Amino acid sequence: MILMTSIMSNFEIANLLRNIAASYSIKDEKKYRFQIIAYQKAADAVENSNNELIDLYKEKSLETVPGVGPSIRSHLEELFKTGKVKHFNWVMKDIPKAVFPLLSIPTFGPKRAYKLVKTFKLKNGETAVDDLQKIASEGKIADLEGFGEQSQKDILRAINEYQKGKGKTTRMVLPYASQTAEKIVNYLKQSKEVIDAQPLGSLRRKMATVGDIDIAVSTNNPSLVIKHFISYPYVDRIIEKGPVTASIMVSGGAQIDLMIQPKESFGSLLQHFTGSKDHNVALRENALKKGLSLSEYGIKRQGKLEKFDSEEKFYKGLGMDWIPPEIRENRGEIELAIARKLPRLIELNDIKGDLHVHSDFPIEPSHDLGRSSMKEMLSRALELGYEYLGFSEHNPSVSKHSQKQIYSILAKRKEEIEQLNKSNKNVRAINLLEVDILANGKLALDNNAIDFMDAILVSIHSVHSMEKKEMTKRVLEGLSHPKAKIFAHPTGRLLNQRAGYDLDWYSVFDLCKKQNKALEINAWPNRLDLPDSLVHEAIRYGVKMIISTDSHQVNQMDLMTYGVDVAKRGWATKNDILNTLSYNDFIKWLKT
DNA sequence: GCCGTTTTCGGCCCGACTGTTTTCAGTCG
Numbered sequence: 001m002i003l004m005t006s007i008m009s010n011f012e013i014a015n016l017l018r019n020i021a022a023s024y025s026i027k028d029e030k031k032y033r034f035q036i037i038a039y040q041k042a043a044d045a046v047e048n049s050n051n052e053l054i055d056l057y058k059e060k061s062l063e064t065v066p067g068v069g070p071s072i073r074s075h076l077e078e079l080f081k082t083g084k085v086k087h088f089n090w091v092m093k094d095i096p097k098a099v100f101p102l103l104s105i106p107t108f109g110p111k112r113a114y115k116l117v118k119t120f121k122l123k124n125g126e127t128a129v130d131d132l133q134k135i136a137s138e139g140k141i142a143d144l145e146g147f148g149e150q151s152q153k154d155i156l157r158a159i160n161e162y163q164k165g166k167g168k169t170t171r172m173v174l175p176y177a178s179q180t181a182e183k184i185v186n187y188l189k190q191s192k193e194v195i196d197a198q199p200l201g202s203l204r205r206k207m208a209t210v211g212d213i214d215i216a217v218s219t220n221n222p223s224l225v226i227k228h229f230i231s232y233p234y235v236d237r238i239i240e241k242g243p244v245t246a247s248i249m250v251s252g253g254a255q256i257d258l259m260i261q262p263k264e265s266f267g268s269l270l271q272h273f274t275g276s277k278d279h280n281v282a283l284r285e286n287a288l289k290k291g292l293s294l295s296e297y298g299i300k301r302q303g304k305l306e307k308f309d310s311e312e313k314f315y316k317g318l319g320m321d322w323i324p325p326e327i328r329e330n331r332g333e334i335e336l337a338i339a340r341k342l343p344r345l346i347e348l349n350d351i352k353g354d355l356h357v358h359s360d361f362p363i364e365p366s367h368d369l370g371r372s373s374m375k376e377m378l379s380r381a382l383e384l385g386y387e388y389l390g391f392s393e394h395n396p397s398v399s400k401h402s403q404k405q406i407y408s409i410l411a412k413r414k415e416e417i418e419q420l421n422k423s424n425k426n427v428r429a430i431n432l433l434e435v436d437i438l439a440n441g442k443l444a445l446d447n448n449a450i451d452f453m454d455a456i457l458v459s460i461h462s463v464h465s466m467e468k469k470e471m472t473k474r475v476l477e478g479l480s481h482p483k484a485k486i487f488a489h490p491t492g493r494l495l496n497q498r499a500g501y502d503l504d505w506y507s508v509f510d511l512c513k514k515q516n517k518a519l520e521i522n523a524w525p526n527r528l529d530l531p532d533s534l535v536h537e538a539i540r541y542g543v544k545m546i547i548s549t550d551s552h553q554v555n556q557m558d559l560m561t562y563g564v565d566v567a568k569r570g571w572a573t574k575n576d577i578l579n580t581l582s583y584n585d586f587i588k589w590l591k592t
Numbered sequence: 593g594c595c596g597t598t599t600t601c602g603g604c605c606c607g608a609c610t611g612t613t614t615t616c617a618g619t620c621g
Contacts, residue, residue, distance in 0.1 A: 034604065038593035069594045109619050146618095150611060201621090212621085240620095242609050247620095257621080259608090272606090277621070284605040289598080295606055335597095 010046050013053055013076070016088070017043035019100050022110040023091045026099070041067040044278075050533055052502065054080060055468065098128035105129065105162045107154065119144060133159045161253070171209035172254065173495055173525045174562055178203065181213045184232060184256055191228045193221040195263055200273040205325045206565035208528040209495055212255040216273050218266040229258050265297055267308035271315070272296035279328035286334060287318060294318075326568040331536065345568045348561050350580045354381065355390035355432060356457060356488060356520065356548035357557065361413055364401065365394035366436060366444065367461055372554040374420055374429065380554045381427045387583040390430040390548075391417065392457050392488075395444050403446065410452035428583050430454055430590070434488060437478030439463040450483050455590045457520065459488035460501070468502035475503060476511055485590055486546055487512075489522040489529040497526070505534060509541040516592055518578055521547045521570075523563025535570025545572065546579045 008016070021039035024032035045067040046053060056062050057080045062073045075085045095114065102113040120135055122128050133156065135141060141152040172180065181199035188197045194217055198204070201214030219225045226246050230238050239247035239255065246258045261269040272280065272295065284294045293300040298307040299317050308314040312322045320337035324345055327333045336342045357377055358370030370377075374391060381389040393413075396406045410433075417431045434457045436444040443450070443458065450456060458478045466474065479487050487508070491500030512519060519538055522529045527550070530538065538545065547563035549556055567577060574580045578589055 032593095035593055037604070041594080067594070071593055107619065111618060146612065148612060154611085214621090240609055245608055247609090273621090275621085277605095280621095281605055285603095288605075293606080297607090 007054060008079070010049055010053055013079075014043040014047035017046060017072070018103070020088055020091055022100070022103055022113075023095045025110040026095055026114045027091070038067070038069075038072070042072050048533065050505065050537060052468075055502075096122065097125040098122035098131075101125050101128045102132065105158050107158045115144075115146070116141070129159060129162070133163075165253070170496055171211050173209055174203075174206065174528070174565070175525050177210035177213060180250075180254060180256075181215065183234075184213065184250075185215060187232055188215070188217060188225070188229065191225060193219045193224045193228070195219055196266065198270065200270065201257075201275055204274050205276060205328060206562075206569060208531065208566065212257050214257045214259070214273055216266070216269050217258060217260050218263050218269075219260060220262055222260045225260060226258070232256075259296065261296065264309050265307045267310040267312070267314045268298045269296045270311045271308075274311075274325050274328060276329050278330035279323075279333070282330040282334055283318070292318070324568065326565065327571055329569075331571075343571055343573050346564060346572050346574050346577055346580065348564045349385070350574045350577070351386070351547065351560060351564065352582060353386045353388035353390065353430075353579050353586065354384075354548050354551070354557060354560065355430070355486065355546055355579055356392045356434065356522070357389060357551040358393050358434075359391055361391070361393060361416065363393045363409055363413060364396050366397045367394040368552060369393070370552040372552075374416065376554045377551070377557065378420060378424060378427050378429060380557050384557065384560075386427055388428040388430055388586065390432040392432040392434045392548075394461075395433055395435045395449075398444050403449070406445065406449050407452070410449055414452050430587075432457060434459055435484070436461050437474060439466070439474065441474040441477030443478055443481055443484070450481070453483065454587075455485040456481075456483050457486040457488040458484045460492050464492055464498070464501050466501060468504060471501050472504040472507055476507060479508075479511060479517055480515065484517065486518050486520050488520045488548075489524075489527050489550070490519050491529050491531060491534070493527065493529055493531070495526050495528065500529070500531075505537065506541070509538055509543045512538075512543045513541065516589070518544045518546050521545050521563045521566050521577075522550050523547060523559045523561075523566070524550045525559065525562055528562060528566050530566070530570070532566050532569035535567060535572060539571055539576050544578050545576060547577055548579070 017039050021036045024036045045065050049065055053062065053076065056064065057077060062068060062076060075087055078085045096117050098117045099113045102108050116132060122131050136152055136156040141147050141155060142149045181203055185197045185199060188194050196218040198216050199213065200216050201212065202210045203213060217225055222244055226241055229246055230241055230248060232248060234250045236249045236251050239249055244260045248256050250256060259269055259273050287294050298305050306317060308317060315322045315337065321340050321342055323333050323337050323342065333342065359374040359377055360370050360372060361374060370393065378389055396409050414431055417429045420429050431454045433453050437458050437460055438444055439462065478484065493500035511517065519530055521535060535545065547560065547567055549559045549563065551557045578586060
C-alpha cells in the first residue's frame with residue numbers, strides 16, 4: 001500500500017520512523033508505549049547520522065546506528081530491498097494518510113491530528129493542512145468534544161504561522177542566536193528582581209544552529225519577572241505563561257523560553273535547562289539506579305529534595321565531575337565524568353595562528369577576494385596573540401590567465417609576504433593558497449605554480465553534486481598532492497542553504513593519517529565545517545585538525561571562537577588541533 | 593523495541609502549561 005522509492009534520504013527515513021511512532025500512539029498509546037519511544041529514538045539517530053543509511057545498508061553496517069536494533073534494522077533492510085515494509089503497512093493500516101502532514105504543525109500531536117482527520121473525513125495528504133484551515137475558519141471545530149472556541153482559534157493560528165514558515169522550520173545560526181539572547185538577557189536584567197540571567201539550551205551547548213532561545217533566571221519574585229518578560233518590547237505574542245516558566249514569540253518568529261528558580265536552586269535549573277535532552281535522560285536513568293530522582297528543582301534522595309545553587313555542586317552531588325556544556329550529548333561523557341576522566345577540551349586562547357584568511361592582494365582569484373590588506377590582518381593577528389598567520393587567497397582564475405601570468409602573480413605575492421616577514425618579526429606570515437580541486441580530481445594549478453607556496457589548502461568550489469564514490473575519489477586525489485596539507489571546509493555545507501556532498505569519511509580519515517594531512521574546522525558561521533559529529537569521529541580515528549576563520553576582512557578574524565566551539569563539541573583537546581602548536585613546530589608539520 | 597561495569601530479562605526521565613475538563617489528556621522541552 002505504502003510504496004516508497006528504495007533511495008530514501010536519512011531525513012525521509014527519520015520522518016517515516018516518526019510516523020510509525022505516531023501511528024502506534026494513535027493505535028494504543030499504553031500498549032505500545034516503549035515501541036513509540038524506540039521509534040522516536042531511532043528517528044533522531046537516523047537524522048543525526050553522519051552516514052546515509054542506504055550506504056550503511058550496502059556496507060552491512062546498519063547496526064552501528066545507536067537506537068536501531070534487530071527489529072527496526074530488519075524493517076529498514078526490507079525497505080531498501082523492496083521499497084516497502086510489511087510491518088509498517090500493518091501499523092499504518094487504519095491511519096488515514098492525511099494525519100501525517102499535520103504533525104509538522106506546532107501544537108499538533110498524533111491524537112489531535114487523528115481526531116480532526118477522522119471527524120472531518122480528510123482523505124488527501126497533499127491538501128490536509130489547507131483543508132483543515134478552511135474547516136477551522138468556518139468555525140466547525142469549536143463544537144467538537146474536547147475542543148472549544150479557544151482551541152479552534154489556536155489551531156487556526158498554528159496553521160497560519162506554519163504556512164508563513166514560522167515555528168518549527170528554520171534554525172538560527174549561532175551568532176544570530178547569541179545576539180538575540182544577549183538582547184533579551186540585557187532586557188531581563190533591567191528588572192531589580194533578576195539576580196542572574198543566563199542563555200542555556202543548545203545556545204549554551206554551542207550547537208551550529210539554534211532552534212529556541214532558552215533563558216534561565218534566578219529570582220525571589222517569579223511573578224514579577226514573568227510579567228517583565230512578557231512585556232518585552234519585541235514580543236509578537238505570548239505562547240504560554242505559568243508561575244515558573246513562560247514562552248514568547250518575538251518578531252521574526254523566534255521563540256524564547258524562560259525558566260525561573262530561586263538562587264538556592266539555580267544550579268539545578270542551569271543543569272536541567274542546558275540539556276541536551278539525551279544527556280539529561282541518560283543522567284536521570286543513571287541516577288535512578290542509585291535511587292535518586294533529578295529535576296530542575298534538585299536531587300531527590302528518599303523523597304527529600306536537595307537543592308544546588310551551582311551546577312558544579314549538582315554534578316558533584318551525583319558523584320561526578322562537572323561536564324562542559326559543549327559535550328552534553330550522551331556520547332559517553334557521563335561515564336567519563338563518573339570515572340573522573342573527562343578530556344580537557346581546547347580553549348580559544350590555545351590557538352596560536354589562523355591559517356585561512358583572504359587578503360586584498362590583487363591575485364585576480366577564481367572566487368571572492370578579501371577586503372583587508374595583509375598588513376592589517378597581520379596586526380590584528382598580533383592583537384589576538386597569534387604567532388603566525390597563513391594567507392590563503394583563492395588561486396588566480398585559471399580561465400582568465402595564461403600560465404605565465406599566474407606564475408608572475410604568485411611570484412609577486414611571494415615577494416610581498418617575504419617583505420612583510422622582514423619588517424615584522426612578531427607575527428610570521430605563512431605563504432599558503434586555497435586551491436580548487438577540479439571535478440576530475442586535478443588541482444586548479446600546476447606544480448610550478450604550487451611551488452611558489454609553502455603549502456596549500458585544497459577545497460571544493462564547483463560541481464557539488466557527485467556520486468559519493470566519485471566525490472571521494474576526487475577529494476582523495478586532490479588531497480594527495482604532496483603540498484596539499486589541509487582540506488578546507490570538508491563537507492561543503494552551507495547552513496540553512498545546502499547540505500554537504502557525500503564522502504566516504506573513513507577513506508578521507510585514512511589518507512589524512514597516512515599522509516599527515518589535516519582537516520579544517522572552518523569557523524565561518526554559515527559553514528562550521530567539519531560539523532561537530534565528524535570532528536568527534538575524526539578524533540577517534542586519530543586525525544589532526546586545524547581551526548581557521550576563512551576571513552575576508554580583518555574583523556572576521558574574531559570568528560575563531562565559533563570554530564573552537566565546534567572543536568569542543570567534537571571533544572577536541574589541544575593535541576588534536578595543529579594550530580595550537582608554536583610557529584616552529586607548526587612549520588615543521590607543514591613542511592613534512 | 594532497545595539495551596547492559598549491579599541486568600540477555602526487566603527495566604525504560606521528569607515536569608510545566610493549556611484547554612476542556614470536574615480530575616485530566618495532549619503537547620512540549
